[in-house]
Amino acid sequence: MSEKFEAVFAQYDTDGDGQLTVDEVTAAIAGMFPAAEVADLSGIVGALFATYDTDGNGYLSADEFVPLAANLPELGGDA
Template sequence: MSDQYEAVFARYDTDGDGQLTVDEVTAAIAGMFPAAEVNDLSGIVKALFAEYDTDNNGLLSVTEFVPLAQNLPELGSEA
């Protein structure tokens, strides 16, 4: 696993529990778009969890996050 993705995951894992919550992913996605473009990210985040939360526990582990970050290069960029 790439250290780059682990570092990005750690940056978004604001409570340091090793899992990304819906709120943490929403905050990460919101940081990718100008505020004017973001009204409601819940649909986007719900779709991301449906695809990448492979164990369906409502959280993203680092192993679930890496494919997401690989498919959304903006998410992996150091802001």
């Protein structure tokens, strides 16, 4: 993982367990779009997990996070 994505992942991995939970991803998105209500983000976060949680364990690992971050300019990606 690039240092750029590693730093972003670490920023959102608030409990430091090496995985992003639904709550951590929701908080990250809410921080990027403060006008959005957290309840309104559940569908977005669900879709992100459906797409990027490739092992289906309910968490995003660092390896699963990279393609997500690479597709979101708000997370430092190029999209």
